[in-house]
Amino acid sequence: MSEPRWLSDDEQQVWRDFSLATAMLQAHLEGQLQHESGMPHTYYEVLVSLSEAEGRRLRMSELAAVRSSSRSRLSHAVARLEAKGWVRRESCPTDKRGAWAVLTDEGFAALEEAAPGHVQAVRESLFDPLAPGQVAALGEISAAILKQLRPRCAAAAAAEEAAASSAPVVELPKSG
Numbered sequence: 001m002s003e004p005r006w007l008s009d010d011e012q013q014v015w016r017d018f019s020l021a022t023a024m025l026q027a028h029l030e031g032q033l034q035h036e037s038g039m040p041h042t043y044y045e046v047l048v049s050l051s052e053a054e055g056r057r058l059r060m061s062e063l064a065a066v067r068s069s070s071r072s073r074l075s076h077a078v079a080r081l082e083a084k085g086w087v088r089r090e091s092c093p094t095d096k097r098g099a100w101a102v103l104t105d106e107g108f109a110a111l112e113e114a115a116p117g118h119v120q121a122v123r124e125s126l127f128d129p130l131a132p133g134q135v136a137a138l139g140e141i142s143a144a145i146l147k148q149l150r151p152r153c154a155a156a157a158a159a160e161e162a163a164a165s166s167a168p169v170v171e172l173p174k175s176g
Contacts, residue, residue: 025125032121037114042067044118046077047086047111050103057102059092068153086110 007015030041037044049066050056058066064074078101081087086107092098103111127135 028125029118029121033114033118036117037110039110039114042077043081043086044111044114046074046081046101047103047107047114050087050101051108051111053103055102056108057090057100060089060099060101063101081107084110 026041033039033041033044045067046063049063050058060074060078061071063078064071067074069077078087078089082089084107086104088102088104090100090102092100130138
């Protein structure tokens, strides 16, 4: 095994600052949404994705891909959103195993109510402290990181889905 490429002192500081800043930003935005709208950021992002889709609907597999989420994790989130009346599932007529997630009018109203506070929190905590050139640089930096990570994350998600779909089904004995 080759020797690791250790971080320089400057790189180490940038990494620590970046890691702390992104964790604090996510925690701040999560807290804002929970406090003001009673929803986790994950649910907000699902509602946004559905609101931007044609007909406010996406196949569950497409929604998982858009959200970079595993199907099982997304299914759990959609179940919670269904319980609130914000999303409904519909069977796919062309694929009996497929299902659509559909944003309801109530879900769209919840998103419309949550969006202004969320956008204000994003603006105040991310964009307001930056100069326009820094915003452009942040966009370029984010795109470069995503370009590097997307293929790796997609491969990991595919492996996770394959493992989940090939897991043996264990039937429990019925009582009574």
